[in-house]
Amino acid sequence: MTGGAWLLRRLVASVAIIFAVVTLVFILTHLAPGEPCPAGEQIDPAVCLELQQQFGFDQPLVVQYWRYLVALAHGNLGFSFSLRRPVGDALADTIPFTLQLAGAALLLDFLLGLALGIYQATRVNRLPDVLLGNVTLFIYSLPTFWLALILSLIFAEKLGWFPVGGPNNPIFCPVVDSIYCVADRLWHLVLPAATLGLVGAAGTARFQRAAMLDVASQDYVRTARAKGVPERRVVLRHQLRNALLSFITRAGLAFPFLLTCAVLIETIFAWPGMGRLAFNAILTRDHALVTGTALIASTVVVLGSLLADILLEIADPRLRVRADVATEILTA
Amino acid sequence: MTLGTWLALFVALVVAGETVRALRLRALQRERWRRFFKHRTTSWGVGILAFLVIIALAAPLLAPYSPNKQLDIVHLKNHAPSWTFILGTDVLSRDVWSRAVWGARISLGIGALGALVAVSLGTLVGALAGYFRRWVDPVLMRGVDVGLALPRIFILLMVVALWDGLPFAALVLAIGLTSWFGTSRLVRAEVLSLREREFVVAARALGADSGRVIFRHVLPNAAAPIIVSAALGVGNVLLLEASLSFLGIGVAPPDPSWGNMIADGASTIYSAPWTTLFPGLAISLVVMSLNAVADGFRDALDPREEAA
Numbered sequence: 117m118t119g120g121a122w123l124l125r126r127l128v129a130s131v132a133i134i135f136a137v138v139t140l141v142f143i144l145t146h147l148a149p150g151e152p153c154p155a156g157e158q159i160d161p162a163v164c165l166e167l168q169q170q171f172g173f174d175q176p177l178v179v180q181y182w183r184y185l186v187a188l189a190h191g192n193l194g195f196s197f198s199l200r201r202p203v204g205d206a207l208a209d210t211i212p213f214t215l216q217l218a219g220a221a222l223l224l225d226f227l228l229g230l231a232l233g234i235y236q237a238t239r240v241n242r243l244p245d246v247l248l249g250n251v252t253l254f255i256y257s258l259p260t261f262w263l264a265l266i267l268s269l270i271f272a273e274k275l276g277w278f279p280v281g282g283p284n285n286p287i288f289c290p291v292v293d294s295i296y297c298v299a300d301r302l303w304h305l306v307l308p309a310a311t312l313g314l315v316g317a318a319g320t321a322r323f324q325r326a327a328m329l330d331v332a333s334q335d336y337v338r339t340a341r342a343k344g345v346p347e348r349r350v351v352l353r354h355q356l357r358n359a360l361l362s363f364i365t366r367a368g369l370a371f372p373f374l375l376t377c378a379v380l381i382e383t384i385f386a387w388p389g390m391g392r393l394a395f396n397a398i399l400t401r402d403h404a405l406v407t408g409t410a411l412i413a414s415t416v417v418v419l420g421s422l423l424a425d426i427l428l429e430i431a432d433p434r435l436r437v438r439a440d441v442a443t444e445i446l447t448a
Numbered sequence: 449m450t451l452g453t454w455l456a457l458f459v460a461l462v463v464a465g466e467t468v469r470a471l472r473l474r475a476l477q478r479e480r481w482r483r484f485f486k487h488r489t490t491s492w493g494v495g496i497l498a499f500l501v502i503i504a505l506a507a508p509l510l511a512p513y514s515p516n517k518q519l520d521i522v523h524l525k526n527h528a529p530s531w532t533f534i535l536g537t538d539v540l541s542r543d544v545w546s547r548a549v550w551g552a553r554i555s556l557g558i559g560a561l562g563a564l565v566a567v568s569l570g571t572l573v574g575a576l577a578g579y580f581r582r583w584v585d586p587v588l589m590r591g592v593d594v595g596l597a598l599p600r601i602f603i604l605l606m607v608v609a610l611w612d613g614l615p616f617a618a619l620v621l622a623i624g625l626t627s628w629f630g631t632s633r634l635v636r637a638e639v640l641s642l643r644e645r646e647f648v649v650a651a652r653a654l655g656a657d658s659g660r661v662i663f664r665h666v667l668p669n670a671a672a673p674i675i676v677s678a679a680l681g682v683g684n685v686l687l688l689e690a691s692l693s694f695l696g697i698g699v700a701p702p703d704p705s706w707g708n709m710i711a712d713g714a715s716t717i718y719s720a721p722w723t724t725l726f727p728g729l730a731i732s733l734v735v736m737s738l739n740a741v742a743d744g745f746r747d748a749l750d751p752r753e754e755a756a
Contacts, residue, residue: 148610
């Protein structure tokens with residue numbers, strides 16, 4: 117299979133997966149018990165009926181689903197009842213916050229995790245490796261929401277170093293419009309991003325250490341050492357470059373973890389991002405908002421693994437060679 | 449804490465320690481199990497797990513108070529840890545130690561049962577997809593792709609929150625039914641390579657039906673990834689349950705689970721940190737021990753080490 121055909125197939129599959137997720141979530145939310153106008157509430161039945169007709173709730177599920185898809189094809193994600201505004205607007209307001217949080221967390225995760233993993237791999241089974249191994253094992257096992265609480269207890273309440281609650285100081289920086297407010301945003305970002313990033317970094321370090329050791333027993337590494345290549349060069353050029361290939365795949369899988377934790381972390385730190393939006397949407401049974409956030413979340417996850425596959429295809433020439441050989445055999 | 453409680457705690461510690469010692473002794477006889485105990489963290493993991501399982505089983509002996517009893521809402525609210533209440537009391541004047549002990553039953557129970565459901569289902573789906581291929585494989589695996597595309601907590605939140613007041617069994621099932629996707633991929637990959645091996649071909653040639661080949665010949669040889677993912681799975685399910693309970697939609701109060709104990713304590717964390725600290729530590733300890741044990745299994749069952 118050539119590169120273009122491979123990419124096209126992956127893209128079609130990705131779209132199909134996202135479509136299936138939307139369908140699944142749509143059915144799930146509409147199957148759940150609870151109707152828009154429950155009996156016993158003080159609403160005029162005539163008003164209720166009119167509202168149901170206005171939003172199409174009196175139609176069969178298939179018709180509602182079709183209408184949702186048609187609207188979706190026009191870029192319309194529907195209307196959120198709990199927020200009384202279009203779902204698209206609500207998402208546009210919250211996604212930047214989640215991007216800032218996730219971006220900072222990923223940066224910490226990858227940089228710290230890779231550095232620790234590589235360092236450990238060069239000191240295998242010696243004291244620094246064993247100590248760091250135990251520390252990363254412990255941090256990797258922490259519930260993120262509990263770590264968030266403990267970090268805010270220590271660094272916000274006891275030491276008073278960092279603020280908690282909200283993305284800005286509401287008095288001086290209701291909107292970010294100056295250097296001072298950018299600094300203020302970063303200041304507020306430290307604790308939530310550190311919580312997510314530390315747990316992620318511990319996982320990355322454990323993974324990267326194992327990946328480096330996997331490569332360490334390969335023939336080409338032994339050959340490089342036998343040739344007298346300096347140790348530093350062996351680690352960076354021979355071990356690391358090959359170990360990074362499996363890291364690419366792992367990095368693509370980091371998004372589900374981030375999104376899951378974002379729901380909890382954003383709730384704890386009152387961070388007005390998409391995770392908190394999704395959680396509130398589910399609690400208020402806001403069908404359109406739930407489906408909208410699920411659509412965005414699954415798109416991010418699918419794109420993450422697609423991006424990792426493409427990167428891997430570019431970075432690892434062996435994959436291309438193998439694919440070409442396979443094509444030759446098949447066409448011969 | 450009464451003298452009897454301390455005594456029971458001491459006995460639990462000794463039994464856990466002895467269990468590890470006995471297991472290590474037996475392990476010496478087999479090369480594979482020597483590798484299991486190669487790292488000291490694995491022994492600690494087994495010991496901590498044994499201790500907590502004993503605590504969960506012997507909860508009535510170890511908990512001095514009933515977990516839901518509000519001892520004295522006026523005078524004993526958020527009491528700091530002392531000799532009478534070693535882990536303090538919570539905002540409703542309930543003994544945190546007693547709740548943690550009974551919570552071990554619920555949390556570990558959900559972890560074990562949820563992981564059992566998830567690993568069984570994942571193994572079954574993976575085996576079917578890998579063994580039958582043709583149309584079975586793409587159909588099942590595209591389903592798994594969809595399941596993996598949506599962060600698990602989204603699905604769970606929807607199921608649990610939309611149908612609120614789920615009973616315990618439904619919670620376990622919901623968690624189990626949304627946690628098997630990863631396992632099925634692992635098992636499928638293993639089965640795909642096993643099905644071409646000589647002993648499987650031979651079993652088929654002898655006329656064994658597919659069920660027999662899968663369960664008697666293929667799956668026993670795929671035990672390594674299944675066991676490892678089961679050990680990791682218990683920890684994951686435990687964390688999921690804790691997250692759900694923390695968000696207020698997992699185990700229904702007043703029953704204690706480590707997750708909803710953290711949720712109860714979160715609002716008073718600055719004035720009474722012990723109500724949050726200890727259940728969280730318990731969760732971390734269990735998950736860490738399970739990760740360590742999974743590492744041990746990985747060392748013990750790795751075929752590459754076997755050859756070396």
